[in-house]
Amino acid sequence: MNRVEYNRTVDAFSDDVYRFIYKMCRSKEMAEDIVQDSYMKLWEDVSQIDYGKAKAFLFSTSYHRMIDVLRRENKYGDIEAVGDRVEVASPGYTGLQEVLEFALAKLPSIQKTVVLLRDYEAYSYHEIAEITGLNESQVKVYIFRARAFMKEFIRRPDVVV
Amino acid sequence: MITRDNYEIYFMDYLDGVLPDEYEAELRAFLLVHPDLRELLEGMNEVRLQPGEEVFKRKERLKQQVNGKELAYYAIAEAEGIITDEERQWVEENVGKDEFERETKAFKAVRMKPESGCVFEGKDVLRRRPAVIVFMKRYAGVAAVVLFAVVLVMFLTREKEFPVYDLPQQTVKAEVPSLQNVPVKEMMVEPAEVQKKEKTQVVVARDVAVEVVAKRMEPVSLIEGKKKVGVVAEILAPRPDERLVSPYEGVSFRVETEEPRTRSFRIIAPDLESSNNILSSIVNAGRNVVNHLRSRDTKDEDNL
Numbered sequence: 218m219n220r221v222e223y224n225r226t227v228d229a230f231s232d233d234v235y236r237f238i239y240k241m242c243r244s245k246e247m248a249e250d251i252v253q254d255s256y257m258k259l260w261e262d263v264s265q266i267d268y269g270k271a272k273a274f275l276f277s278t279s280y281h282r283m284i285d286v287l288r289r290e291n292k293y294g295d296i297e298a299v300g301d302r303v304e305v306a307s308p309g310y311t312g313l314q315e316v317l318e319f320a321l322a323k324l325p326s327i328q329k330t331v332v333l334l335r336d337y338e339a340y341s342y343h344e345i346a347e348i349t350g351l352n353e354s355q356v357k358v359y360i361f362r363a364r365a366f367m368k369e370f371i372r373r374p375d376v377v378v
Numbered sequence: 379m380i381t382r383d384n385y386e387i388y389f390m391d392y393l394d395g396v397l398p399d400e401y402e403a404e405l406r407a408f409l410l411v412h413p414d415l416r417e418l419l420e421g422m423n424e425v426r427l428q429p430g431e432e433v434f435k436r437k438e439r440l441k442q443q444v445n446g447k448e449l450a451y452y453a454i455a456e457a458e459g460i461i462t463d464e465e466r467q468w469v470e471e472n473v474g475k476d477e478f479e480r481e482t483k484a485f486k487a488v489r490m491k492p493e494s495g496c497v498f499e500g501k502d503v504l505r506r507r508p509a510v511i512v513f514m515k516r517y518a519g520v521a522a523v524v525l526f527a528v529v530l531v532m533f534l535t536r537e538k539e540f541p542v543y544d545l546p547q548q549t550v551k552a553e554v555p556s557l558q559n560v561p562v563k564e565m566m567v568e569p570a571e572v573q574k575k576e577k578t579q580v581v582v583a584r585d586v587a588v589e590v591v592a593k594r595m596e597p598v599s600l601i602e603g604k605k606k607v608g609v610v611a612e613i614l615a616p617r618p619d620e621r622l623v624s625p626y627e628g629v630s631f632r633v634e635t636e637e638p639r640t641r642s643f644r645i646i647a648p649d650l651e652s653s654n655n656i657l658s659s660i661v662n663a664g665r666n667v668v669n670h671l672r673s674r675d676t677k678d679e680d681n682l
Contacts, residue, residue, distance in 0.1 A: 221471045224441045235434035249436060256440045314428050321427065336427035354387050361386040364425040365418055371425070 222268040223260060230272045231256070234279050237333050240321065241283055251286065255279040276338070277348040280330060313371070320370035321363075328363035331356050380408045385415060393422055449473055453481035457489065 218226075231252060239248040255278040259271060266274055321329055330349055334340045342353040342360075349356070380388050380401070388405055391397040397405065409416040452469050455461035456478070461469075469478050507515075 219468070219471065220442050227437050227440045231434040231437050231440060232432070233429075236430055236432045239432055240430070249434070252434055253436065253440060260442060313424075317425065317427055318430075332427065337429045357390040358386045361390050361422075364422050367425045368418075368421055372421075 226271045320367040332363040456482040457485040
């Protein structure tokens with residue numbers, strides 16, 4: 218990959234990576250820093266990475282970078298409970314996506330990661346498994362559990378919360 | 379086999395529509411047995427997240443721009459005419475055409491031009507010549523010096539040469555008073571019979587005394603050589619102390635001897651008299667001849 222292709226990845230994938238990290242950590246500053254770090258890592262290895270694999274590299278790097286940052290901060294203890302840091306919005310939301318966003322914030326980190334990669338980026342289970350370091354069966358299980366949680370949240374949000 | 383431990387995997391494939399037919403029938407049977415899971419599966423497709431509108435606002439900071447050094451590098455390569463196809467492709471992909479041409483033009487303008495008048499004078503010293511020429515040139519000077527020395531020695535040690543007329547000579551003059559009784563037309567002067575080499579000039583005047591000049595060329599080398607080696611100089615011409623007898627009445631001779639020139643020859647044999655070499659033999663032979671002639675002259679005088 219050359220400089221042009223690298224700059225092309227900035228235009229093509231930076232929003233997706235930023236959105237993914239932002240949905241995960243709910244912090245714009247942290248999301249921006251992680252995206253920047255991820256692209257810096259990509260530039261360091263730019264000559265060894267094909268353009269077709271740049272997106273997966275960025276998501277994988279940013280995901281692990283996010284995990285490292287959260288653990289280093291040790292701010293929230295268990296990384297799986299990162300969703301709890303998000304303040305529960307007012308139940309007065311109107312749209313389905315808002316409810317789902319709220320429900321997403323309540324998911325464990327790993328479930329949130331796989332469902333975001335599946336719904337936002339339409340990654341296959343195999344690709345999600347490569348990014349997260351899981352196997353495909355684990356990915357399917359986490360996604361199913363995340364959807365089950367969100368579906369239940371949609372039906373009875375007050376009970377779930 | 380679908381169980382309560384692995385049903386989630388089959389449910390996901392069923393929701394994605396990729397569950398094989400044989401597993402789909404088994405799944406339906408499984409759902410009949412487990413109505414709680416049927417309820418869980420229903421409405422699952424409605425749970426789909428839609429990407430948000432969030433955008434990353436610092437994209438430009440992430441992009442790697444072409445810095446001045448890179449642009450200068452490729453511009454110099456273009457100006458020098460050594461840019462490769464790969465580098466040119468990089469330029470086309472990363473740098474604007476106008477910007478690159480402007481940079482290239484700037485670098486072409488600052489190229490130094492060689493000063494033709496500044497040349498190296500010592501080229502001949504640096505050149506390499508064939509071995510033969512080097513050898514000849516190296517020893518030609520030595521040969522010239524040796525030749526000059528030889529010529530100089532020959533010039534300094536040469537034996538001085540002189541023409542025949544510079545040879546020492548003895549002039550014998552015979553002053554002849556005027557002959558009253560001798561008719562002019564019958565007056566006849568014969569040179570003295572001294573030797574064949576002797577040249578005698580007879581000048582006859584009617585009113586003045588007849589002067590007979592006898593000149594004989596005597597090689598100076600012989601005279602000086604004889605002097606140096608201690609041999610008595612013997613000349614074939616009448617010596618000054620000898621009396622020349624004129625065949626004519628009233629004619630007398632006066633002998634004058636010119637001083638010989640300074641010696642300009644080397645002594646060949648310092649002790650020629652006592653040596654038995656060929657030179658002394660020749661001298662002795664000449665002496666015998668002179669004595670013989672002298673005795674013959676004496677006989678002629680007696681006859682006269």
